[in-house]
Structure formats: C-alpha cells, structure tokens
Amino acid sequence: MDSQHRLxxxxxxxxxxxxxxxxxxxxxxVEELRRAFLLRYAGSVYNYLLxxxxxxxxxxxxxxxxxxxxxxxxxxxxxxxxxRFRDYLKKSLTNLANDFFRRKSSEQKMLGKVARDQQTxxxxxxxxxxxxxxxxxxxxxxNSLRDYSSASNNAYYEILRLRAELPDESMAVLSxxxxxxxxxxxxxxDWVRQTLLRARKKYGELLRCEVARTLSNADSRQIxxxxxxxxxxxxxxx
Numbered sequence: 001m002d003s004q005h006r007l008x009x010x011x012x013x014x015x016x017x018x019x020x021x022x023x024x025x026x027x028x029x030v031e032e033l034r035r036a037f038l039l040r041y042a043g044s045v046y047n048y049l050l051x052x053x054x055x056x057x058x059x060x061x062x063x064x065x066x067x068x069x070x071x072x073x074x075x076x077x078x079x080x081x082x083x084r085f086r087d088y089l090k091k092s093l094t095n096l097a098n099d100f101f102r103r104k105s106s107e108q109k110m111l112g113k114v115a116r117d118q119q120t121x122x123x124x125x126x127x128x129x130x131x132x133x134x135x136x137x138x139x140x141x142x143n144s145l146r147d148y149s150s151a152s153n154n155a156y157y158e159i160l161r162l163r164a165e166l167p168d169e170s171m172a173v174l175s176x177x178x179x180x181x182x183x184x185x186x187x188x189x190d191w192v193r194q195t196l197l198r199a200r201k202k203y204g205e206l207l208r209c210e211v212a213r214t215l216s217n218a219d220s221r222q223i224x225x226x227x228x229x230x231x232x233x234x235x236x237x238x
Contacts, residue, residue, distance in 0.1 A: 031071070034070065034071050034073070035071065037070075038067055038070050038071065040140075041089065041136065042063070042067075043136060043139075044089070044132050044133055044136045045063050045066055045067075045089070045093060046059060046060070046063045047132045048089075048090070048093050048128070048129050048132055049062045049063055049066075049093055049096070049097060051128045051129070051132070052093070052094065052097035053097055053100060053101075058100065062093075062096055062097065062100055065096065066092070066093065066096055084214060084215055084216075084226065085213075085214040085215070086129075086130075086133045086214060089133075090129045130229075130230060133230065134230045134231065134232060137207065137210050137211060137214075137230070137232065138207070138232070138235075140210050141203060141206045141207040141210050141235075142157075142161075144206045144209070144210070145157045145160065145199070145202060145203050145206055148202065148206065154195070154198075155178065155180045155187075155195060155199075156195070156198065156199035156202055156203075157199070158178060158179065158180055159174070159178060159192065159195050159196050159199055160196065160199040160200065160203060162174055162177060162178060163196060171189040171192050171193050172189050174192050174196075175187045175188060175189050175191075175192045178192070203235065204235055204236035204237070205236075207227075207232060207235050207236060208223055208227070208236055211223050211226050211227055211230075211232070214226070
C-alpha cells in the first residue's frame with residue numbers, strides 16, 4: 001500500500017483526541033473522530049515504523065496493529081495534558097516495534113535460528129522521526145493553503161508552490177509561468193511580488209495552526225518552541 005494513501009486532510013485537534021480517548025461511547029460520531037485522527041497521521045506512523053524495522057511488510061502489519069489499538073481507544077495516554085503529540089507518537093511506535101522484535105526473537109529461539117547479529121530492538125532514529133514529522137506538518141500546511149486559496153479565490157497556493165519549485169527565478173519569470181490570470185491578463189511583476197508576500201504570511205499562519213493541534217493548551221510561546229525544535233520557525237517569519 002502506498003504511504004500516500006495513508007494521508008488525510010481531515011482536520012483534528014487535541015480536544016477531539018481527548019474526547020475520543022476519554023469517551024466510552026461507541027456511537028458513530030466517536031468512531032468517526034477516531035478514524036479521522038488516525039488517518040491524519042497515518043503517513044508518519046507507517047514511515048517511522050519502516051525506519052524502525054526496515055521491512056515494508058512488517059511496517060505495514062505494525063501500522064495496522066497500531067490502527068486497531070488506536071481505534072479501540074487503547075492509547076488513552078494521549079491525553080491533552082501529556083504535552084506534545086509527536087513525543088507520544090514516537091514513544092508508542094517505538095514500543096510497538098520493540099514488541100515486534102521481542103516476538104520475532106522468541107520465535108527464532110524456539111526454532112533454534114537466532115543469529116548473533118540479529119536485531120532484537122527497534123532502531124530509534126529520533127532525528128528521522130522528527131524529519132518525518134516535520135514533512136508531515138509542512139505537507140498538511142500545503143493542503144490547508146490549497147483549500148484556503150480555492151475557497152478565497154486567490155492564487156496563494158499556486159504562486160507559493162511555483163516559488164518553491166523555482167526558488168531562484170525572477171519575478172518576471174514567475175509572472176509568465178503562472179497559470180492564473182488577473183482580469184484576463186498575465187500578472188504583473190508587482191502583483192506577483194505582493195501576492196507572494198501574502199501567500200508566505202498565510203502559509204506561516206496555517207503552519208502555526210497545524211503545530212498548535214499537536215500541543216496541549218498551546219500558547220504562542222509553546223508553538224514557537226515546537227517550531228524551533230523542528231526547524232520550522234523560519235516559515236513563520238514575516
């Protein structure tokens with residue numbers, strides 16, 4: 001299964017997370033909230049497990065195991081007062097991978113096939129997880145900007161994506177490559193420059209919102225600290 005299929009644009013937040021884990025109601029509403037939260041971070045779940053176990057089939061099985069446990073409400077420790085969701089997720093997935101290796105080692109011992117160099121615990125590439133998480137947040141922010149741009153009928157998404165693809169091109173070149181038109185005409189360089197500034201500002205605002213969803217009782221200071229820890233603060237500067 002392509003990891004891209006595990007991604008979702010469904011918006012969730014810590015309030016929903018606390019609700020789905022602290023509520024024993026089996027109603028369709030609670031079930032749907034759990035699914036929504038799971039789908040939002042499915043890509044990061046799979047990619048980190050793959051880093052830990054270095055086996056695509058095993059990673060897929062573990063991702064499904066995580067999904068089952070999550071949907072059953074077994075991960076009740078992911079409460080809002082626990083702090084950063086990425087720390088919870090990293091720990092939960094690492095423990096899941098370690099359980100996998102313990103089962104595998106036990107099975108191999110029973111068969112008398114234990115090798116000296118056999119992996120018995122999960123690799124724990126924290127930097128790898130943070131990079132996966134970083135890309136997750138950036139990707140979700142791009143999706144949010146695309147939706148905002150479409151709903152607002154502006155070209156924020158198109159022009160910022162074009163700049164990301166052509167970081168060294170001049171405003172004159174960007175204006176000729178834009179597929180949108182302003183009043184039926186090719187956008188001017190000045191329009192491109194001003195719209196690009198607005199698009200960057202909006203992207204930064206949306207990124208802060210994405211980060212806030214993963215923090216408990218997030219205030220501006222906590223959001224800034226998380227952005228800095230992930231090397232994302234530069235995207236939020238004016």
